[in-house]
Amino acid sequence: MRARTWSRTTTAVATTALVALGVTACGGSGDDGGGDADSLDVWIMQGTNPSADAFFDEVGAAFKEQTGADLNVEFIEWADAHDRFVTAIAGGTTPDVAETGTTWTAEFADAGALAPLDEYVAAAGLDDDLVEGLVEAGTFEDELYGMPWYAGVRSLVYNTEIFEKAGVEPPTTWAEIEQAAKKIKATSPDVIPVAVPGDAEFTVYPWVWGAGGEVATQDGGTWTSGLHSPEAQEGISFWTGLAEQGYSSAGATTWRETDVLDAFAKGDVGMAVMGSWTPGAIVEANADMEGKFAAVPIPGKEGGMSPSVLGGSHLSMFSTADDQDLAFEFVELMTTGEFATTWGEQAGYFPGQTSLLDETLASTDPLVAPFAKQFVEAGASPPVSPNYGDVQAKLTTSTMMQSILSGSEDVATASSKAAQEMTSLLNSDN
Amino acid sequence: MARVRPWMLLTPALAVLAVLLLWPLVQVALFSVQDYGLREIVSGEPNWIGLGNFVEIFTSEQLWAVVLPNTVVFAVLSVGCTVVFGTAVAVLLASLGRLWRTVVSSAIMAAWAMPAVTGTYVWVWIFDADRGVFNHVMQALGLQDAPVNWFTDRWSFYAIVLLNVVHHGFPFVAVTVLAGLLGVPKELLEAAEIDGAGPWRRFFSVIVPQLRQIFAVVIILSTIWDFKVFAQIYLMPGGAGSNREVLNLGVWSYTESFGQNRYGFGSAIAVLLTVLLLVITVMYVRTILKEEEL
Numbered sequence: 001m002r003a004r005t006w007s008r009t010t011t012a013v014a015t016t017a018l019v020a021l022g023v024t025a026c027g028g029s030g031d032d033g034g035g036d037a038d039s040l041d042v043w044i045m046q047g048t049n050p051s052a053d054a055f056f057d058e059v060g061a062a063f064k065e066q067t068g069a070d071l072n073v074e075f076i077e078w079a080d081a082h083d084r085f086v087t088a089i090a091g092g093t094t095p096d097v098a099e100t101g102t103t104w105t106a107e108f109a110d111a112g113a114l115a116p117l118d119e120y121v122a123a124a125g126l127d128d129d130l131v132e133g134l135v136e137a138g139t140f141e142d143e144l145y146g147m148p149w150y151a152g153v154r155s156l157v158y159n160t161e162i163f164e165k166a167g168v169e170p171p172t173t174w175a176e177i178e179q180a181a182k183k184i185k186a187t188s189p190d191v192i193p194v195a196v197p198g199d200a201e202f203t204v205y206p207w208v209w210g211a212g213g214e215v216a217t218q219d220g221g222t223w224t225s226g227l228h229s230p231e232a233q234e235g236i237s238f239w240t241g242l243a244e245q246g247y248s249s250a251g252a253t254t255w256r257e258t259d260v261l262d263a264f265a266k267g268d269v270g271m272a273v274m275g276s277w278t279p280g281a282i283v284e285a286n287a288d289m290e291g292k293f294a295a296v297p298i299p300g301k302e303g304g305m306s307p308s309v310l311g312g313s314h315l316s317m318f319s320t321a322d323d324q325d326l327a328f329e330f331v332e333l334m335t336t337g338e339f340a341t342t343w344g345e346q347a348g349y350f351p352g353q354t355s356l357l358d359e360t361l362a363s364t365d366p367l368v369a370p371f372a373k374q375f376v377e378a379g380a381s382p383p384v385s386p387n388y389g390d391v392q393a394k395l396t397t398s399t400m401m402q403s404i405l406s407g408s409e410d411v412a413t414a415s416s417k418a419a420q421e422m423t424s425l426l427n428s429d430n
Numbered sequence: 431m432a433r434v435r436p437w438m439l440l441t442p443a444l445a446v447l448a449v450l451l452l453w454p455l456v457q458v459a460l461f462s463v464q465d466y467g468l469r470e471i472v473s474g475e476p477n478w479i480g481l482g483n484f485v486e487i488f489t490s491e492q493l494w495a496v497v498l499p500n501t502v503v504f505a506v507l508s509v510g511c512t513v514v515f516g517t518a519v520a521v522l523l524a525s526l527g528r529l530w531r532t533v534v535s536s537a538i539m540a541a542w543a544m545p546a547v548t549g550t551y552v553w554v555w556i557f558d559a560d561r562g563v564f565n566h567v568m569q570a571l572g573l574q575d576a577p578v579n580w581f582t583d584r585w586s587f588y589a590i591v592l593l594n595v596v597h598h599g600f601p602f603v604a605v606t607v608l609a610g611l612l613g614v615p616k617e618l619l620e621a622a623e624i625d626g627a628g629p630w631r632r633f634f635s636v637i638v639p640q641l642r643q644i645f646a647v648v649i650i651l652s653t654i655w656d657f658k659v660f661a662q663i664y665l666m667p668g669g670a671g672s673n674r675e676v677l678n679l680g681v682w683s684y685t686e687s688f689g690q691n692r693y694g695f696g697s698a699i700a701v702l703l704t705v706l707l708l709v710i711t712v713m714y715v716r717t718i719l720k721e722e723e724l
Binding site: 082083086089090107108110111112113198199249250251253254255263268390393394395398399401402405406408425 | 468469471472473558559560561576577578579581582583667668670671672673674675685688689690691
């Protein structure tokens with residue numbers, strides 16, 4: 001799901017992935033055809049959890065104790081992950097279990113690379129204890145292929161120092177966002193009042209939904225994008241209008257979410273749409289920012305909340321797994337109970353098991369509670385289609401945003417083109 | 431036996447080439463006449479559609495309005511700039527003493543040795559809208575009021591790519607041409623000077639004809655490299671596909687293949703690029719050979 005979000009985070013060129021643990025000399029691979037069922041190969045996305053190494057050391061130990069099998073975890077960069085999955089699928093060298101972004105699961109299931117999990121989930125008695133949005137995203141043709149693991153949501157993160165200097169309260173309506181930006185511009189002229197990035201599709205949809213528009217809807221098997229509807233255009237106009245009035249920056253026209261994070265961590269940004277997983281990364285990038293920022297749910301047009309994209313990851317079992325029972329034992333170990341809670345806390349995500357989620361929601365942490373409120377009360381999903389990955393890869397929404405922000409097209413033209421392209425990609429028979 | 435022996439000696443190299451070069455080439459050609467996606471990869475079944483991919487490419491408005499002009503015009507400009515600038519540097523090097531020649535050639539080697547990815551990030555940083563040196567200087571000089579995002583406009587985008595590619599490509603030209611320059615017989619130049627030829631005349635009427643073959647090699651290789659430039663565009667802000675104005679054949683092929691899982695269509699673009707380069711190379715080599723015959 002967040003292939004774009006995290007693409008090129010730290011090491012843009014790194015094509016190699018780190019093997020975190022269980023790197024023994026034999027390094028038994030689950031794919032080498034039979035016999036060697038005493039180890040499990042797992043691919044996990046890099047960068048989600050800063051303490052992933054230590055975490056998987058513990059998981060490996062617990063897994064060894066429980067099953068007697070070794071756990072081989074390989075970390076994969078989000079930017080390379082899709083290509084690596086495809087190459088592995090082609091060469092029959094897929095791992096036994098892998099973390100798959102929620103928008104990829106249906107695509108890989110459609111290609112026949114994943115094994116259905118329904119029976120295992122039922123046997124483990126987890127049917128009714130999984131977060132619904134993630135189950136929906138992990139289901140393809142009525143079968144569950146992606147086990148809900150964790151999810152996050154984007155809200156409005158703001159710099160408290162800059163807000164205090166401008167004498168503004170966190171906004172609760174769209175008009176207040178504009179007012180706040182105006183005052184910040186007046187009191188801190190060197191700061192970007194609100195970052196409007198051009199290459200970050202998930203920061204655009206809240207405004208589309210908040211104005212009552214739709215990204216795309218399905219009717220009788222046919223998808224129709226609503227990005228050019230009057231409501232959607234109103235939302236997009238509001239968001240890009242902030243940039244047009246000079247409250248964003250010229251550079252932001254080509255920013256990705258990682259660039260927003262960098263600028264925010266430097267203290268250069270008043271407010272921005274950022275994920276529930278970013279507070280940790282902000283402090284990690286700049287320790288001075290500790291305690292100097294807070295979050296609110298993305299305001300609705302006239303109050304309330306604008307829906308925001310629920311994004312996350314599944315754990316999927318590949319059909320090449322030698323020992324599927326063993327594979328599911330690992331999946332269950334990771335996605336339920338203690339390890340799921342710890343992962344969520346360390347990474348700033350919400351667990352995919354409903355009973356665990358309730359605990360997190362009770363949190364009063366100012367950098368958890370607003371996201372939790374958004375997650376439960378105003379979370380939304382991008383179109384659940386095996387083709388949605390194509391729309392993301394085509395950068396349809398980013399193309400629209402960049403042509404509006406650079407002034408080469410107006411909202412009506414750019415959004416019509418984007419809607420047309422999205423509709424055709426979602427309906428194509430690839 | 432005598433006829434077979436050269437082939438026996440060539441066999442290892444040919445076998446390696448066949449495996450590493452010929453087989454992938456054949457595969458790409460085979461993919462290009464199929465509708466080949468993720469499903470075909472998993473099942474391994476072919477899915478022939480004849481020339482459908484090529485029809486789609488040639489009827490695509492994007493090809494004629496954006497992709498082909500970007501690729502061809504950029505290649506022509508960058509080959510021209512690289513060869514002219516590289517030759518100028520070679521002439522400079524040839525006139526320097528031993529010490530300064532070592533200093534200057536080490537400096538240009540550094541530009542050559544820098545990986546394309548690293549070089550691209552450096553140029554991106556220089557032209558960055560908010561923190562880049564270029565915008566800073568322009569504003570300090572009063573030439574622009576507010577920062578400008580140079581990556582959003584097709585022309586300024588490719589101007590930056592041109593700087594990047596020429597910077598990375600000229601050292602090869604300089605070193606190769608220098609080797610040729612040092613081989614030009616001194617007597618010829620002296621004779622020309624006695625006949626009253628000035629420096630420009632000596633360069634264009636004596637040296638350049640002597641170096642014709644070297645220029646042929648340099649131009650053909652630069653053409654091939656500059657036609658298939660990829661990383662220098664893909665890694666620029668907006669270059670990965672969100673700015674459709676700046677797509678070239680390489681990036682178009684990549685985003686269609688790996689982004690859209692349309693490996694057949696992407697392969698067809700790659701085949702087109704290969705054929706285009708073959709045609710250009712063959713035409714160029716033939717012209718050179720004809721001139722030799724005269």
